[in-house]
Amino acid sequence: MNRFAELLDRLAYEPGRNNKLRLLANYFRATEDPDRGFALAALTGALSFKHAKPGLIRDLIADRTDPVLFALSYDYVGDLSETVALMWPKAAALSTPSPACGGALGWGSGRLLSGEKEPPPGSPDSASALPDDPTSPASGRGDELSHHLHNNPPPPTLTEVVTTLRTLGKTELPKQLARWLDELDETGRWALLKLVTGAMRIGISARLAKTAAAALGDKDPHEIELMWPGLKPPYLDLFAWLEGHGEKPVNLDPAPFRPVMLAHAIEDADFAHLDASDYIAEWKWDGIRAQAVAGRDQSGNTVVRLYSRSGEDITKSFPDLLPSLHLAGAIDGELLVLRDGRVQTFNVLQQRLNRKVVSPKLTKDYPIHLRAYDLLSEGDTDLRELPFAERRAKLEAFVKQLDDPRIDLSPTIPFDDWQALAAARADPAAAGAGEDSEAVEGVMLKRRDAPYLPGRPKGQWWKWKRDPHIIDAVLMYAQRGHGKRSSYYSDYTFGVWTKGEDGEQLVPVGKAYFGFTDEELLQIDRFVRRNTTEKFGPVRHVVHEPDQGLVLEVAFEGLARSPRHKSGVAMRFPRINRLRWDKKPGEADRLETLEQMLKSEISPPSAATSDH
Amino acid sequence: MRGSSPRMTAKNHQSPPYISKMRPQDILMPVPAGLCCKPGGFHIDPVRPVERAVITHGHSDHARPGHGAVLATQETLDMMRLRYGDNFAGSTQAIGYGEEIKLGDVTIKFHPAGHVLGSAQIAVSCKDICIVASGDYKDAPDPTCVPFEVVTCDVFITEATFGLPVFRHGDAAVEVKKLLASVALFPERAHLVGAYSLGKAQRVIALLRAAGYDAPIYLHGAMEKITRYYESRGVKLGELRMVKGVKKADLAGTITLAPPSATSDVWTRRFPDPVTAFASGWMRVRARARQGGVELPLVISDHADWDGLTSTIDATGAREIWVTHGQEDALVHWCKTKGLAARPLDLVGYGDEDEGEAPVAEAEA
Numbered sequence: 001m002n003r004f005a006e007l008l009d010r011l012a013y014e015p016g017r018n019n020k021l022r023l024l025a026n027y028f029r030a031t032e033d034p035d036r037g038f039a040l041a042a043l044t045g046a047l048s049f050k051h052a053k054p055g056l057i058r059d060l061i062a063d064r065t066d067p068v069l070f071a072l073s074y075d076y077v078g079d080l081s082e083t084v085a086l087m088w089p090k091a092a093a094l095s096t097p098s099p100a101c102g103g104a105l106g107w108g109s110g111r112l113l114s115g116e117k118e119p120p121p122g123s124p125d126s127a128s129a130l131p132d133d134p135t136s137p138a139s140g141r142g143d144e145l146s147h148h149l150h151n152n153p154p155p156p157t158l159t160e161v162v163t164t165l166r167t168l169g170k171t172e173l174p175k176q177l178a179r180w181l182d183e184l185d186e187t188g189r190w191a192l193l194k195l196v197t198g199a200m201r202i203g204i205s206a207r208l209a210k211t212a213a214a215a216l217g218d219k220d221p222h223e224i225e226l227m228w229p230g231l232k233p234p235y236l237d238l239f240a241w242l243e244g245h246g247e248k249p250v251n252l253d254p255a256p257f258r259p260v261m262l263a264h265a266i267e268d269a270d271f272a273h274l275d276a277s278d279y280i281a282e283w284k285w286d287g288i289r290a291q292a293v294a295g296r297d298q299s300g301n302t303v304v305r306l307y308s309r310s311g312e313d314i315t316k317s318f319p320d321l322l323p324s325l326h327l328a329g330a331i332d333g334e335l336l337v338l339r340d341g342r343v344q345t346f347n348v349l350q351q352r353l354n355r356k357v358v359s360p361k362l363t364k365d366y367p368i369h370l371r372a373y374d375l376l377s378e379g380d381t382d383l384r385e386l387p388f389a390e391r392r393a394k395l396e397a398f399v400k401q402l403d404d405p406r407i408d409l410s411p412t413i414p415f416d417d418w419q420a421l422a423a424a425r426a427d428p429a430a431a432g433a434g435e436d437s438e439a440v441e442g443v444m445l446k447r448r449d450a451p452y453l454p455g456r457p458k459g460q461w462w463k464w465k466r467d468p469h470i471i472d473a474v475l476m477y478a479q480r481g482h483g484k485r486s487s488y489y490s491d492y493t494f495g496v497w498t499k500g501e502d503g504e505q506l507v508p509v510g511k512a513y514f515g516f517t518d519e520e521l522l523q524i525d526r527f528v529r530r531n532t533t534e535k536f537g538p539v540r541h542v543v544h545e546p547d548q549g550l551v552l553e554v555a556f557e558g559l560a561r562s563p564r565h566k567s568g569v570a571m572r573f574p575r576i577n578r579l580r581w582d583k584k585p586g587e588a589d590r591l592e593t594l595e596q597m598l599k600s601e602i603s604p605p606s607a608a609t610s611d612h
Numbered sequence: 613m614r615g616s617s618p619r620m621t622a623k624n625h626q627s628p629p630y631i632s633k634m635r636p637q638d639i640l641m642p643v644p645a646g647l648c649c650k651p652g653g654f655h656i657d658p659v660r661p662v663e664r665a666v667i668t669h670g671h672s673d674h675a676r677p678g679h680g681a682v683l684a685t686q687e688t689l690d691m692m693r694l695r696y697g698d699n700f701a702g703s704t705q706a707i708g709y710g711e712e713i714k715l716g717d718v719t720i721k722f723h724p725a726g727h728v729l730g731s732a733q734i735a736v737s738c739k740d741i742c743i744v745a746s747g748d749y750k751d752a753p754d755p756t757c758v759p760f761e762v763v764t765c766d767v768f769i770t771e772a773t774f775g776l777p778v779f780r781h782g783d784a785a786v787e788v789k790k791l792l793a794s795v796a797l798f799p800e801r802a803h804l805v806g807a808y809s810l811g812k813a814q815r816v817i818a819l820l821r822a823a824g825y826d827a828p829i830y831l832h833g834a835m836e837k838i839t840r841y842y843e844s845r846g847v848k849l850g851e852l853r854m855v856k857g858v859k860k861a862d863l864a865g866t867i868t869l870a871p872p873s874a875t876s877d878v879w880t881r882r883f884p885d886p887v888t889a890f891a892s893g894w895m896r897v898r899a900r901a902r903q904g905g906v907e908l909p910l911v912i913s914d915h916a917d918w919d920g921l922t923s924t925i926d927a928t929g930a931r932e933i934w935v936t937h938g939q940e941d942a943l944v945h946w947c948k949t950k951g952l953a954a955r956p957l958d959l960v961g962y963g964d965e966d967e968g969e970a971p972v973a974e975a976e977a
Binding site: 006010012013014015016019022023026065066068069072073076077078079082083086087090185186480482484486487538 | 776777778779780782790794797798876877878879880881885888896897898899901902903905906907908909939941942945946949
């Protein structure tokens with residue numbers, strides 16, 4: 001547990017992806033089975049306990065500490081698990097047991113001295129095996145030794161914690177937790193409480209953890225992704241294979257995820273090297289990339305799953321789509337909300353995302369739809385090696401056979417040369433997208449002969465987005481970045497003009513921390529340092545007067561109304577497009593411009609549902 | 613007494629009438645300039661210029677320039693001279709640990725505080741009352757200074773920088789191991805350790821040496837004078853190099869110590885992909901560490917932690933505790949639950965040295 005705690009501790013502070021990978025890979029290399037497997041499970045969210053509730057942890061600490069001191073500490077630290085981890089009384093320090101903590105002392109001393117081997121993890125009597133028994137060797141020597149030696153029981157291993165928690169009854173949980181907390185140090189206690197309450201939040205995605213595991217055997221993380229649904233913690237077979245002393249685990253999952261193929265953003269200069277006749281073009285829909293997989297398990301039942309582009313299982317969020325996937329196969333496509341056959345904007349689709357409960361009202365008001373653009377397998381046949389043109393033909397037949405209104409084919413865009421495609425991109429409505437053109441983000445280009453390759457292979461798929469929305473805004477506040485950027489002011493809050501109580505004033509409309517080049521970052525950083533009018537902690541207030549300040553050209557993908565922002569609007573995906581040294585802040589855009597854009601963006605759900 | 617300043621000898625030799633029913637607050641009381649000893653005619657660690665100052669240690673929040681006469685340990689006087697120049701005070705007088713001096717109606721005696729090199733607790737006795745002003749102190753081992761000594765007294769004035777039970781510092785050697793493990797894991801990156809330039813930096817270096825690290829250790833320019841001074845007082849720190857002028861690529865795999873404010877400034881751009889560490893008791897609390905953009909927090913403090921504060925209070929035998937700079941509330945509460953009279957002193961002007969933005973000259977060094 002201590003090593004796992006150290007890993008979590010270090011990961012929680014490390015901002016760099018590659019450094020996180022190094023820390024993880026190093027841990028997997030240095031840690032033995034099955035601990036490392038349970039760590040991988042914890043990091044990928046594959047473990048779930050009947051979580052210890054915060055109330056239980058509060059009770060534990062209340063029994064052991066002065067309430068005033070606890071309140072002052074909690075107030076200072078701000079996080080319950082951390083406060084408890086830090087102020088949990090040391091078992092050794094309890095040499096004068098008060099009635100409140102005498103129990104903890106009793107448990108704290110016996111285990112190691114008993115000289116017994118630890119009970120096998122998860123054995124039902126692991127709790128009763130701890131000698132509270134006065135005849136155990138512990139009580140004879142305990143007092144004498146505990147002063148001179150640090151004779152504490154060894155802290156639990158991660159395996160012990162995980163396997164015990166799986167079998168432990170609810171009533172035994174407080175006692176067991178207290179025992180572990182006695183045995184662990186500050187970091188160990190913090191990690192334990194994070195683990196059991198299920199609130200890790202250390203900035204590690206499941207994908208990153210798997211990538212680090214793959215690095216152990218120089219494997220492609222996609223290979224792990226492929227077999228993942230068939231694996232179970234503590235992944236002994238996976239680690240054996242990665243370390244070269246075991247067979248490659250076989251994925252028996254009837255509806256596995258297949259790593260997705262991604263596109264590169266195309267630049268104007270790229271077209272010179274590309275032949276229009278090599279490519280098929282489709283609209284790029286502003287929805288959610290998804291993989292819909294249906295298969296049959298060994299007993300012949302149909303299994304249907306939906307995955308996000310990173311392989312996350314999102315089946316539960318879209319129960320209304322599952323009956324439509326009644327043929328065995330794997331479709332790559334875009335999730336969209338369709339009303340009366342019309343594709344709604346991303347803002348509407350957003351109502352379907354991250355929902356814990358999917359109510360009938362939700363599925364009725366925001367009917368989900370799958371627009372299919374690729375077929376990765378059909379029945380038991382893997383199609384990914386086939387050229388795209390052939391897969392497309394099979395997809396067309398497959399969608400026809402499905403014959404379901406919720407699943408349709410992503411239409412292709414006919415074009416003879418790049419100019420024709422540019423024209424279609426500029427005016428999707430006239431080029432076949434019709435009334436759905438609002439949900440078109442641009443066009444996709446796919447090589448006719450490209451196999452389906454995981455990741456972002458060069459030159460196979462291209463995305464050619466429509467020009468984003470652009471406004472000129474004024475830099476108002478700057479904040480230091482993190483990690484590599486911690487010496488730079490790299491997070492910018494910008495605003496536009498509006499009429500306020502005191503006349504013309506800037507109102508913040510967004511925050512951006514990328515889009516600029518390294519050279520531009522240096523320039524802005526210099527500007528911020530030289531033009532700071534006030535400092536609030538890490539935030540600098542940068543001069544922003546009509547004739548003094550920096551104009552930023554901000555690009556963004558969309559707008560939504562937001563009561564949380566003073567301006568009433570929120571931008572989607574804002575980034576710094578250009579620095580407009582040539583403009584004075586007084587020439588920057590006004591809030592009215594954004595509100596105008598808003599009107600064309602939004603179709604409020606209430607108005608739309610009343611149409612039915 | 614080695615001293616020669618006539619001004620340190622108090623003028624008033626007759627016992628004033630109030631002496632007969634002396635209360636502790638008649639001996640020492642907080643005033644805007646600091647802790648004032650009226651019967652002795654001096655202030656302890658004054659934050660404003662005063663005629664006579666008795667100073668516990670060299671940190672800039674305790675040792676300020678501009679006083680008439682200063683009484684302190686030789687090390688503290690030397691450090692003030694290094695920082696403020698030769699004319700930092702009208703006159704000075706050095707006093708050693710265990711030495712006693714009579715000032716007016718009181719006797720004061722210096723005892724090691726274990727905080728930084730030269731740091732002292734000051735015992736002030738008048739009639740049969742003894743008050744110990746401990747300044748900043750720690751009871752944990754530190755190879756760079758004389759260990760803390762418990763002084764029995766009636767009133768103990770304690771700091772409370774880490775006066776919450778969440779602050780338990782643990783073994784500094786373990787923290788240094790964490791740093792070395794990170795250096796081993798990221799040999800192509802530089803490790804920047806933020807540490808206060810007086811005391812903490814030298815302690816971290818000494819701990820690194822004790823852990824067997826014998827490569828050259830690099831220093832930010834602002835650390836040079838004090839660190840060299842430590843060496844001149846016999847503290848062995850191994851090979852030290854100034855980081856200024858060293859090529860970026862040559863700093864891969866090295867450890868550099870810098871004032872905390874420098875570790876998030878332009879100055880860091882000379883290092884290859886630096887790992888930012890910070891050696892401080894504050895690093896125990898995640899939010900504090902994250903707020904400062906620290907990637908490798910090292911819980912190494914030159915102040916006593918909660919257990920240190922409470923066990924020291926116990927050990928002094930004092931029946932009355934005055935609590936100053938820090939988390940007074942919690943410590944005062946704890947004292948009261950132990951049946952001790954306790955109150956916060958409400959002195960202002962003390963905190964972490966080097967806190968806040970470094971002066972430009974330091975940042976560019």
